[in-house]
Amino acid sequence: xxxxxxxxxxxxxxxxxxSVAITELTEADLMDGDVTVAVxxxxxxxxxxxxITGKAPVVRxxxxxxxxxxxxxxxxxxxxxxxAGDRVILNGWGTGETHFGAYxxxxxxxxxxxxxxxxxxxxxxxxxxxxxxxTAMLCxxxxxxxxVTPAAGPAIVTGAAGGVGSIAVSILxxxxxHVVASTGRMSEVGYLKxxxxxxxxxxxxxxxxxxxxxxxxxxxxxxxxxxxxxxxVLSMTSxxxxxxxxxxxxxxxxxxxxxxxxxxxxxxxxxxxxxxPKPLRVEAWRRLAADLDRDKLAALTTSIGFDGIIxxxxxxxxxxxxxxxxxxx
Numbered sequence: 001x002x003x004x005x006x007x008x009x010x011x012x013x014x015x016x017x018x019s020v021a022i023t024e025l026t027e028a029d030l031m032d033g034d035v036t037v038a039v040x041x042x043x044x045x046x047x048x049x050x051x052i053t054g055k056a057p058v059v060r061x062x063x064x065x066x067x068x069x070x071x072x073x074x075x076x077x078x079x080x081x082x083x084a085g086d087r088v089i090l091n092g093w094g095t096g097e098t099h100f101g102a103y104x105x106x107x108x109x110x111x112x113x114x115x116x117x118x119x120x121x122x123x124x125x126x127x128x129x130x131x132x133x134x135t136a137m138l139c140x141x142x143x144x145x146x147x148v149t150p151a152a153g154p155a156i157v158t159g160a161a162g163g164v165g166s167i168a169v170s171i172l173x174x175x176x177x178h179v180v181a182s183t184g185r186m187s188e189v190g191y192l193k194x195x196x197x198x199x200x201x202x203x204x205x206x207x208x209x210x211x212x213x214x215x216x217x218x219x220x221x222x223x224x225x226x227x228x229x230x231x232x233v234l235s236m237t238s239x240x241x242x243x244x245x246x247x248x249x250x251x252x253x254x255x256x257x258x259x260x261x262x263x264x265x266x267x268x269x270x271x272x273x274x275x276x277p278k279p280l281r282v283e284a285w286r287r288l289a290a291d292l293d294r295d296k297l298a299a300l301t302t303s304i305g306f307d308g309i310i311x312x313x314x315x316x317x318x319x320x321x322x323x324x325x326x327x328x329x
């Protein structure tokens with residue numbers, strides 16, 4: 001008989017009511033794939049919170065093991081790129097949405113979804129970064145490709161006390177930007193300045209009615225909020241600037257005008273982490289391993305056990321989680 005392991009399972013009844021519980025699975029219960037990984041660490045992202053709470057239709061197949069990323073060790077492989085003992089990371093590719101994800105002792109996935117755990121990073125550190133940090137680095141790389149430099153002016157980071165925002169503040173300040181951190185939790189000013197923010201502004205300054213053009217305040221930025229916040233950020237971006245957008249914590253709508261784009265030449269750079277091609281993923285993780293300040297990473301990270309995942313998922317959706325949460329399996 002196969003050895004069992006803990007897993008979180010989301011189910012739906014005949015009336016489409018969702019429920020979530022900790023259960024026991026075996027490898028025989030896992031979905032198809034050519035690599036089996038012993039999950040050593042995972043994390044709780046905003047998307048995981050939406051999946052577990054059912055606040056948004058993240059899960060598209062039931063029953064489902066949630067969890068969009070993990071770090072661990074290969075225990076079995078039929079894929080040419082991987083062998084037992086390899087240390088790996090997975091981010092996205094529909095895990096936790098259409099394919100059993102990270103919140104289980106074992107995961108069986110496609111080999112092309114995996115990247116090597118960079119030398120020098122532990123599984124815990126990799127998940128302290130997680131999809132949030134990996135997305136933040138993809139945003140920074142998108143701004144670099146566009147050609148924005150610290151000399152152009154300040155960088156705005158919205159949702160700055162959250163997972164993506166916290167690491168974006170650290171990355172951009174490390175690259176030399178004067179970082180303006182926007183947050184709904186002004187009690188976190190000290191935390192954000194310790195991460196590298198030069199200024200902290202209240203979320204309310206960006207969440208109200210949107211003017212077609214506002215005062216030019218920043219040359220670039222990373223937005224994980226969307227809706228009115230992103231529209232206001234765009235209206236205040238200086239001539240030739242660019243904003244990397246990667247989230248929707250404030251909503252999927254964008255109540256903006258074309259004025260920033262046609263009068264100031266502002267660029268809106270969409271950043272996707274789920275289906276990003278492997279070369280981009282490998283480069284992002286190389287940069288994270290080499291450039292991210294480990295002391296700052298430790299300062300923004302909290303560890304929990306497996307049994308704390310469901311409560312943490314609820315907390316992140318309610319805006320009660322600061323920085324990153326690592327689940328040590």
